Amino acid sequence: MLITRGFKGKARNRGAAQDRVPPGQYVTPDFPVLSAGPTPRTSLEEWSFGLRLGGRTVAEWRWADFEKLPQTEVTVDIHCVTKWSKLDTRWRGVTFDDLLGAAGLAAPPTSFVMAHCDGGYTSNAPVADLAQGRAMIATHYEDLPIAPAHGGPARLLVPHLYFWKSAKWVRWLDFIEEDQAGFWESLGYHIYGDPWREQRYRGDP
Amino acid sequence: MTPTHLPWRIATVAAAKPESARAKAILLDVPGWPGHLAGQHLDLRLTADDGYQAQRSYSISSAPAGEPQLEITVERVDDGEVSPFLLDELREGDPLELRGPIGGYFTWVPGDGGPLLLVGGGSGVAPLMAMLRARTRSGDRTPVRLLYSARTVDELLYRAELDRLADEADGFELIATLTRGAPEGWTGEQGRIGREMLAARGFPPEERPRIFVCGPTPFVEACADALVALGHEGGRIKTERFGPTGDLK
Numbered sequence: 001m002l003i004t005r006g007f008k009g010k011a012r013n014r015g016a017a018q019d020r021v022p023p024g025q026y027v028t029p030d031f032p033v034l035s036a037g038p039t040p041r042t043s044l045e046e047w048s049f050g051l052r053l054g055g056r057t058v059a060e061w062r063w064a065d066f067e068k069l070p071q072t073e074v075t076v077d078i079h080c081v082t083k084w085s086k087l088d089t090r091w092r093g094v095t096f097d098d099l100l101g102a103a104g105l106a107a108p109p110t111s112f113v114m115a116h117c118d119g120g121y122t123s124n125a126p127v128a129d130l131a132q133g134r135a136m137i138a139t140h141y142e143d144l145p146i147a148p149a150h151g152g153p154a155r156l157l158v159p160h161l162y163f164w165k166s167a168k169w170v171r172w173l174d175f176i177e178e179d180q181a182g183f184w185e186s187l188g189y190h191i192y193g194d195p196w197r198e199q200r201y202r203g204d205p
Numbered sequence: 206m207t208p209t210h211l212p213w214r215i216a217t218v219a220a221a222k223p224e225s226a227r228a229k230a231i232l233l234d235v236p237g238w239p240g241h242l243a244g245q246h247l248d249l250r251l252t253a254d255d256g257y258q259a260q261r262s263y264s265i266s267s268a269p270a271g272e273p274q275l276e277i278t279v280e281r282v283d284d285g286e287v288s289p290f291l292l293d294e295l296r297e298g299d300p301l302e303l304r305g306p307i308g309g310y311f312t313w314v315p316g317d318g319g320p321l322l323l324v325g326g327g328s329g330v331a332p333l334m335a336m337l338r339a340r341t342r343s344g345d346r347t348p349v350r351l352l353y354s355a356r357t358v359d360e361l362l363y364r365a366e367l368d369r370l371a372d373e374a375d376g377f378e379l380i381a382t383l384t385r386g387a388p389e390g391w392t393g394e395q396g397r398i399g400r401e402m403l404a405a406r407g408f409p410p411e412e413r414p415r416i417f418v419c420g421p422t423p424f425v426e427a428c429a430d431a432l433v434a435l436g437h438e439g440g441r442i443k444t445e446r447f448g449p450t451g452d453l454k
Contacts, residue, residue: 004251006294024260038429187309203210
């Protein structure tokens with residue numbers, strides 16, 4: 001390990017939160033915004049959310065119907081690949097499990113999912129990382145509708161993976177048989193993105 | 206450019222040149238550097254003597270080829286953990302761990318075509334400098350305009366080089382604007398970059414410019430929204446945001 005002469009660090013992560021902050025991350029009270037393009041602004045009238053399989057729509061909800069699905073609230077830590085982590089963020093939305101249930105699916109039809117978003121963004125994840133309460137389509141942050149810059153009206157929330165996986169402005173999940181690279185995954189970022197193993201970039205073990 | 210994996214490398218600080226009272230260009234010798242595209246960034250990793258580590262990303266401001274060193278631009282974040290160290294403590298000859306290049310979207314290669322509209326706020330000019338330098342070094346003549354916003358004239362980074370590039374009149378036009386007052390004799394723009402300035406000084410949507418916007422989050426949000434409102438395609442507007450979010454709507 002190369003010691004950096006004169007670097008002390010402000011040691012913001014030491015103490016109580018230390019075991020909650022993955023390697024290479026720092027805690028911020030702010031909520032930074034990272035997006036590859038302009039912020040899409042889809043009205044709730046135009047918005048819909050769907051589950052798709054093999055080019056076919058399995059289920060689709062308009063906003064008013066989506067709001068009637070079972071609501072779950074979670075408080076989680078989030079970790080962005082650009083090094084910031086934010087602790088105790090509170091979200092409300094519909095869990096992946098409840099979406100499957102509402103769509104009449106007894107089990108996930110494939111092992112992988114590609115999230116598709118307004119603006120053309122995509123991100124992939126294994127179904128095992130979404131099911132059993134591990135992910136939701138979030139519509140509220142700290143009791144308020146998610147701001148457009150943060151992914152509103154709805155974003156995927158997969159807090160145990162780097163936050164680029166929690167795709168903003170999500171419009172449908174495509175069930176796919178084989179894992180495929182999404183937007184950042186095809187531009188040099190890690191295919192899976194576990195912050196605790198520091199899987200930031202392609203080839204990180 | 207996406208190598209199969211990104212190992213940590215040990216760079217050596219070749220020089221640290223003040224660009225303003227709050228920013229320096231840091232030049233690095235990086236043995237084995239695989240090359241980069243204009244617009245990409247790298248990760249720095251600092252390690253304290255007790256093993257504590259901090260990592261941060263910095264845009265590369267040097268051209269991909271034809272320059273002996275890799276350059277990053279570091280601006281002070283007042284309560285920051287890494288930038289005050291890099292600006293105040295780092296000395297020529299110090300080793301520094303880094304890896305990269307990172308990011309394959311916010312990039313421009315001569316030959317991608319244009320026209321090219323670069324919109325920078327503060328130290329957000331760094332990756333745009335890499336694009337301008339790449340264009341100049343390759344002899345590319347893509348029409349390019351840089352709209353560059355700084356608070357004061359002293360905070361305009363790379364000013365001498367930008368003025369020099371603009372003087373060559375080879376299709377590069379510099380439009381600098383100051384948001385907190387201008388000195389006597391200032392002939393550039395004043396005030397924030399918004400819809401009006403983008404309409405007056407940018408390229409019209411019909412010319413289908415490739416657009417790169419980099420700066421603090423509220424700056425990028427405002428510029429990108431204004432560009433969309435002017436009729437530019439969202440897919441042609443590439444953005445890179447940094448710093449505090451401010452009050453987002």
